[in-house]
Every structure is written in structure tokens, then in C-alpha cells.
Amino acid sequence: MPFVPSPSPLVAHPPGTDAPPTCEVPHFAPVRVRGGRHQLRRLVRHRRRAVAVGLVVTAAALVAAGPRDSDGARGHPVVAPVREHRAVTTVSAPVRIADGATVRLLRPGDRVDVIAAEETATGGGARVIARGARVLRVPEVLEGAGDSGALVVLSVPRSTAARLVGASSTARLAVTLC
Helix, strand or coil: CCCCCCCCCCCCCCCCCCCCCCCCCCCCCCCCCCCHHHHHHHHHHCHHHHHHHHHHHHHHHHHHHCCECCCCCECCCCCCCCCCCCCCCEEEEEEEECCHHHHCCCCCCCEEEEEEEEEECCEEEEEEEEEEEEEEECCCCCCCCCCCCEEEEEEEEHHHHHHHHHHHHHCEEEEEEC
């Protein structure tokens, strides 16, 4: 006889109605692993030995999993040495010197002292801001340029560069050849 589907559509039942009825779980003894308690106590008693064994196993795993070179050497691969990053000891500082004619006497490589001349109500004061600064760059001589000073680039320590900037805002700067 051939299979003929029933004309009635499938009826949806609420969830959980197709589950078997509940029953009581029978009482049984707890499951225990033989010898586990004894081994745990022995491990706790010999903690130092257990820690040492753990470290040895970890070290062996790290060595085994480490990188390998073609020549069989272990450790870091041989590459070009990394250059050390040194702290910058000197910086290039542009300084406006009040007397342009003095600047025309300078050449790159010259050593100069930078002096700040301050004009006050009680008189003028001068102080040395930088000693032995190396001249890196001097401006080109321009015909017909006024005497408003000239910009010179000096190589000085970073702390001296900060003092030069501070002094140039309040005083006229001059140089003397060393």
C-alpha cells in the first residue's frame, strides 16, 4: 500500500509536552579516583621539588619551540647590530645677532661666545649666554641690506639653546670670536 499523507496539517504542541515524564534519580555512591588524594598530599609536601620540576619542563618547552637557524644554532637570529639611540647633546639654534657687519666676519666652523647686552634704566648689563658655540651657517651677503642684524645658526647644547631663545626676546645679542 502506498504512503498517503494525512490531509490534516501538523499540529504544533507547546514546548516541553513531548518530553518524558519526570522520575526520581536513584541514590548512588560518589565517584572517586583511586590514589588521587595521596598524590596531591605528596605534591603539597614537596612543593620546592614540584616548582623546580615545573620550571625545568617550561624551560625545555621554550627551548624546543624557539627559533632555529639554518646552521642549527639556537637563540636569536644573527642580524645587523642595532644602532644605539643616543640622546641629542647638541642642537642647531638660529640666533639673530644685532650687528650684521660682525656676522659677515664669521665662517662655518668658527667658535664664538654669545653675549646678551641688556639696556636697563640704571645702565647696561652684559652677560655671556653661550661659550664656544660652533657656527654652522651664516647668511649670504646682500647688497643694500640694512643693518638690522643677521641670523646665524649655531650648534649648542639643548639647555643653552633655551637660554639663547629667552635672551633674544629681551636683549640684543652679540658674538665674539674665540
